[in-house]
Amino acid sequence: MSETMKTNRYYSIGQASKICDVSPRMLRYYEEIGLIHPDKISEETRYRYYTISTMRDVQAIRYLVDQGFSLEEIRQALIHDDLDAFQEFFLKKIEETQHKIEYYHQRLDSLKGWCGLIIEGKEALRHRAFSPHITYLPKRLYFYYERERSPEEKNSEIYIETEYFTKSKKDGHSMVDVGGAFTLYYPSWRERMENTYTRQTLLQIMYENSSSLENTIEFGGFNAVCAYHIGDTDQIRDTYEKLVEWCERHSFALCGDCLERQVLDIYSTRDRSLFVTELLLPLEEETDNMKIMSRWQQKL
Structure with a gap:
């Protein structure tokens, strides 16, 4: 044939x-x-x-x-x-696929970050020891949201988290643009400890391929003394008192502000007794050596 x-x-x-x-x-x-x-x-x-x-x-x-x-x-x-049209057909799909790859890379980073918090929190719960130490916070890009608060306001964390989500959406952020723990910043650890603060800022790390840079800020580049608070944040004053007393006893000069990094919170467990919050008190100290170590760790 x-x-x-x-x-x-x-x-x-x-x-x-x-x-x-x-x-x-x-x-x-x-x-x-x-x-x-x-x-x-x-x-x-x-x-x-x-x-x-x-x-x-x-x-x-x-x-x-x-x-x-x-x-x-x-x-x-x-x-x-038409071959030219067919080429454009493929070029469009290549661009679209690249965007999807970037999105799923960020989703993967976000998932790893959340899982890492669970692992860290479980280790803190396993030991439950008050063990202050110095850590270095490298300078990173964060999405941030700041709000005013009256001293008598209750459940400020609920308000700021809800407003944070709304603000991030308006700025064009996807929830995979940011990752890691919610970190609350307070200008004064004394006011935070006494629950008289009037301003708080929520920070969360931005990933490299984030779709928008609205309301972002570079933050970090300093040493801090830190320790875990275990349990509901209603009792966080006791941990602050212990950490400040430890700093005074060991002659650490505090800057005066503070951060609360929420390792385990309502997004991981509904049992508030299992909440893990890392308290960080920035120090007035040289950071060159810690910067070197931080750079090494980031390359590992």
Whole structure:
């Protein structure tokens, strides 16, 4: 049989289905949406028949589907039958896929960050020891939201977290743009300890490929004395008193402000006795050596 005769040979829908490894129902659907057309329809039986050329179109469609194109996108591309248009078709999908890759990389980082907090919190709960130490907070880019608060206001954390989510959405942020623990900043640890503060700021680390830089700030680059508070933050004053007394006893000069890094909170457990909050008191000390160590750790 010559090549011309092979090319012009007609195959039933059942035969074409087996050759292309596509169900007859899918071939009919391709026809309905205009991707393929039967090469012959029997006047007597109305059976559909296809040539090798049409079956190769089916294989091309399957290949494009595996590349992530929708059937509607494929239909639009095949309508033009123009190489320049086909190239643009692929370039658009490449750009779209790159955006998806970046999004899922950020989602992965966000998931790892959250899981890391759970692991850290479980270790803090396992030991439950008051063990202050010095840590270095490297300078990072944070999304932040600041609000005023009256001293008699209750449940300030609920207000700031809700307003934070609303603000981040308005700024064009996705929740995978940011990650890690919510960190609350207070200008005065004394006012925070006495619950008389009037201003608090919520900070959360921004990832490199974040879609918007609205309301972001570089923060960090200093040493701090830190310790974990275990349990409901209603009793956090006791841990502050112990940490400040420890700093005084060891002659640490405090800057006066403070941070609360929420390691385990309502987003991980509803048992408030299992909450873990890291208290950080910034120090008035040289940071060069700690900066060096921080850079090493970031490269590991």
